[in-house]
Amino acid sequence: MPNCLITGVGRGIGYELARQALARGNRVIGSVRSPERAEELKAELGDRFEPVVFDVTDGKAIEAVAAAISFPIDVLIHNAGIIGPERQSTLDMDFVGFEQTMAVNVMAPLRVIQTFLPRILAAERGRILVLSSRMGSLSYAKSDHIAYRASKAALNKVLQGVATDLKPQGVAVAAVHPGWVRTDMGGAGADIDAETSARGILQLAQTLDLERTGRFFAYNGSEVAW
Template identity: 50%
Template sequence: MSTYLITGIGRGIGQELARALLMRGERVIGTLRDPAQVPASLSAFAESGQLKLLTLDVQDGASIAEAARQLDEPVDVLVNNAGIIGQRNASSLDTDAESFLETLRVNTLGPLRVIQAFLPHLRRSKAAKIMTISSRMGSMSHAKSDRIAYRASKAAVNKVMQGLATDLQPEGIAVFAVHPGWVRTDMGGSGADIAVEESAAGLIRLIDGLSLKETGGFFDWTGDRLSF
């Protein structure tokens, strides 16, 4: 049994990742802005103690630090899942600066802050891994400008993860960015390509299969390596 820390398990990919891992017997530490809002599909695991809930808002540094203080156990896998889409239809010509900054705080600085806060827990694992949910929309090979804040935040978090991979490789901690696919969630919409169960299953296979040899890489949910 391994211990997984997953941010944003209240819905979507985070909720399904937590459910699938719990079903196969893993220990999961899940974060929510309000633990009282734990999804019904996870409540029995929380009651049994297999799922530990932490209050955490990735925009709030004090909240992240307090959550880390409340945890006293090794973390084998950290999944940075919490994120927002930002302004859905805003291009580079009409994006709002404050909304853009909020998207960067959640999608880029949030994962970095979480990793920094929980690094002592990851260091207690024999072979820790960090997986951050990114998106192909942030790839520099895609020139589209719709949802520009989201695209920029994912491009930035990819670079942050690449830097962390370099910094943490000597400690044996592997770091990856992943594209989960276009998933039918509240964020992806009902017309998206794949079901959340399919995406989560692919991401879990990635977590299981990737090692320090692939650290710093960007992969999609099927296991294909992507270009930044």
């Protein structure tokens, strides 16, 4: 029974990832930001769900949670992310919001990976998947939501580096585009529901291996151009 750590399970894609991973028989450690939400989810998702509470930008809180975990983590899915500030065009930027977007979407995933790495290395076949976005692909010249796009582009580069560094240690790493998903972030008019996206991401998590490490995949298994 693989152990999965999933961040940002309180709503959206993260919630659905946790729900489906549990239905597949995994033990799920899921992070939320509020103790109240942790309690609600524990009641809702059952015994194999273990809520942990941290903000992904809070290094000390993440370290405290990692220190209390003694079992291996087979799969880390870092899902938590933000779309960024209201004003984020190249011609009119909210720079404080831009910094926050980089902190949550780029620095935080790396911090979470580094902090839980000893537990991931303790697994027989550790895997790391991080929710990125096609909006960060350098192959598209679109400029809306540029803080978000830039953060996901930077995240992709960081993940490529993590994959390179962890391959010799047997850990496979992928950036994942979840599709355009009907969540608070994606909006009601998006292409697919969270159920479809999460199903695909968990399939990827199951099949990701060292042969395919360091790549950028969509939820349906197709490869996305960097």
